[in-house]
Amino acid sequence: MLKKERHDLIMRQINLHNRVLTSDLVSLLNVSEDTIRRDLQELSESKRLIKVHGGALSTSYQSSFDDVHVYARDAKRCIAKKAIGLIKDGMVILTGGGTTLIELAKLLPPQLTATFFTVSPYVAIELAKYEKLEVILIGGLFSKNSQVTYGSHVINQLSEINADLCLIGTSAVHPTNGLTDTDWEINQLKKKMLSSSKRAAILCISEKLNTTQRLKVASLENINYLITEIDAACTELNDYRIKTLKIL
Amino acid sequence: MLKKERHDLIMRQINLHNRVLTSDLVSLLNVSEDTIRRDLQELSESKRLIKVHGGALSTSYQSSFDDVHVYARDAKRCIAKKAIGLIKDGMVILTGGGTTLIELAKLLPPQLTATFFTVSPYVAIELAKYEKLEVILIGGLFSKNSQVTYGSHVINQLSEINADLCLIGTSAVHPTNGLTDTDWEINQLKKKMLSSSKRAAILCISEKLNTTQRLKVASLENINYLITEIDAACTELNDYRIKTLKIL
DNA sequence: TTAAACCCCGCAAAAACACGCAAAAAAAAA
DNA sequence: TTTTTTTTTGCGTGTTTTTGCGGGGTTTAA
Numbered sequence: 379m380l381k382k383e384r385h386d387l388i389m390r391q392i393n394l395h396n397r398v399l400t401s402d403l404v405s406l407l408n409v410s411e412d413t414i415r416r417d418l419q420e421l422s423e424s425k426r427l428i429k430v431h432g433g434a435l436s437t438s439y440q441s442s443f444d445d446v447h448v449y450a451r452d453a454k455r456c457i458a459k460k461a462i463g464l465i466k467d468g469m470v471i472l473t474g475g476g477t478t479l480i481e482l483a484k485l486l487p488p489q490l491t492a493t494f495f496t497v498s499p500y501v502a503i504e505l506a507k508y509e510k511l512e513v514i515l516i517g518g519l520f521s522k523n524s525q526v527t528y529g530s531h532v533i534n535q536l537s538e539i540n541a542d543l544c545l546i547g548t549s550a551v552h553p554t555n556g557l558t559d560t561d562w563e564i565n566q567l568k569k570k571m572l573s574s575s576k577r578a579a580i581l582c583i584s585e586k587l588n589t590t591q592r593l594k595v596a597s598l599e600n601i602n603y604l605i606t607e608i609d610a611a612c613t614e615l616n617d618y619r620i621k622t623l624k625i626l
Numbered sequence: 627m628l629k630k631e632r633h634d635l636i637m638r639q640i641n642l643h644n645r646v647l648t649s650d651l652v653s654l655l656n657v658s659e660d661t662i663r664r665d666l667q668e669l670s671e672s673k674r675l676i677k678v679h680g681g682a683l684s685t686s687y688q689s690s691f692d693d694v695h696v697y698a699r700d701a702k703r704c705i706a707k708k709a710i711g712l713i714k715d716g717m718v719i720l721t722g723g724g725t726t727l728i729e730l731a732k733l734l735p736p737q738l739t740a741t742f743f744t745v746s747p748y749v750a751i752e753l754a755k756y757e758k759l760e761v762i763l764i765g766g767l768f769s770k771n772s773q774v775t776y777g778s779h780v781i782n783q784l785s786e787i788n789a790d791l792c793l794i795g796t797s798a799v800h801p802t803n804g805l806t807d808t809d810w811e812i813n814q815l816k817k818k819m820l821s822s823s824k825r826a827a828i829l830c831i832s833e834k835l836n837t838t839q840r841l842k843v844a845s846l847e848n849i850n851y852l853i854t855e856i857d858a859a860c861t862e863l864n865d866y867r868i869k870t871l872k873i874l
Numbered sequence: 875t876t877a878a879a880c881c882c883c884g885c886a887a888a889a890a891c892a893c894g895c896a897a898a899a900a901a902a903a904a
Numbered sequence: 905t906t907t908t909t910t911t912t913t914g915c916g917t918g919t920t921t922t923t924g925c926g927g928g929g930t931t932t933a934a
Binding site: 383393396499506514516520531 | 679
Binding site: 648649659660663679680 | 890
């Protein structure tokens with residue numbers, strides 16, 4: 379059999395089943411493991427599949443949301459990196475949705491071992507790319523606006539969770555008004571998320587500082603970390619310097 | 627033999643089998659390897675075939691590489707359209723994951739009003755684009771392989787659901803072995819999904835017909851609809867014609 | 875911890891290939 | 905027809921590609 383044909387058959391298997399085991403290919407194609415491994419290596423190098431221990435995966439799933447334009451991506455990445463500094467091996471993390479959290483999910487250290495609960499399918503999909511993470515997607519009604527799960531079912535499940543750290547984005551932060559939002563259901567959700575975690579970090583690009591929305595989620599006193607893309611020492615953040623809130 | 631005749635014979639072989647081995651041509655035409663190699667070289671230069679190590683391929687041999695991301699997409703869309711025919715306003719639908727289901731989610735009629743339960747974040751994201759659909763993402767552990775939620779928590783939630791129609795893809799279908807799969811957890815999940823619905827439809831591209839994987843999900847008797855991209859009257863499907871199974 | 879499965883690396887044999895050369899064949903010219 | 909020229913072919917030789925195997929390391933699951 380020609381090598382190209384073999385590659386073709388392998389790709390067929392991958393496209394058919396989304397994943398394939400090296401051992402299955404060995405018996406299917408009647409060649410040695412080494413040959414299969416070398417084939418997978420090559421196909422992997424040309425990005426036609428993703429090689430993993432014991433076999434290979436389809437690329438089709440992995441590349442769905444990569445090239446979406448993200449507003450202020452650099453700022454969000456900067457925030458994400460700071461937030462990642464809070465995450466240690468073995469922690470249980472609870473995350474909300476939003477582009478900043480998705481960026482964060484893309485920038486985690488590859489060898490991190492942790493448990494992530496999230497209400498965002500997008501975040502879950504990104505987190506699932508890390509071998510060592512346990513990812514739990516909290517289920518419930520799916521919000522068309524916020525693209526997260528919400529509603530009583532989600533709230534119920536959050537009651538059973540006690541995370542080490544909660545990471546959420548926000549619509550608005552204000553020195554006296556604290557954390558505010560526009561949507562009542564999302565508001566409820568964030569409140570519950572905060573109460574389901576020992577510590578909470580707010581990820582917030584600087585232009586949302588000093589703004590207020592209609593519905594209050596939490597006071598600054600209930601938050602442990604405020605993370606923006608600007609330097610923690612910057613005077614712009616002076617109004618937020620209270621004892622219980624660490625600015626990163 | 628004239629060179630031109632040889633070339634014609636080589637092309638005939640190529641057109642006949644889509645591929646040819648150098649060694650086969652040597653014994654077929656009783657000339658030296660070098661001659662064959664030179665012929666293939668020439669034919670390749672005039673783009674009549676594609677030369678590869680060990681032989682040559684037809685130019686019309688489209689490797690599945692060329693359309694990795696859209697592999698069998700047409701087939702899947704065809705299947706999706708047939709499956710959509712089963713969906714009526716007001717129904718409660720339960721869906722699994724997989725590319726076919728994602729295609730289906732993209733092709734729904736815009737004004738459909740229905741409730742969708744799904745274990746796939748991808749499907750949920752697509753469904754959320756329809757104004758009139760209620761989308762419930764069933765939460766739980768998120769499978770890195772299958773990209774769906776799974777595990778006991780999912781199973782528990784499925785216990786509380788009684789859908790009108792369950793739509794799932796499959797790894798393999800066989801006339802006697804029925805529905806089979808490779809992953810134990812996904813296996814459990816599919817079993818439960820089937821039992822959580824009044825009717826069940828299997829979405830399956832024809833290449834998966836007559837194949838079997840390690841673990842049994844269900845017999846054909848437990849399935850109500852088998853949907854492939856090929857015509858329902860096609861003889862290829864004869865082995866699947868049992869009273870309780872409608873082929874679309 | 876151990877056993878099994880998986881992976882990586884380098885080697886060596888076999889297969890495939892490339893290139894020059896000269897004989898053979900074909901074509902062209904005398 | 906004979907001679908010359910061109911083309912084609914097969915062979916020898918050396919190179920590259922492919923493949924299986926052994927040894928040894930790593931990962932995984934019990």
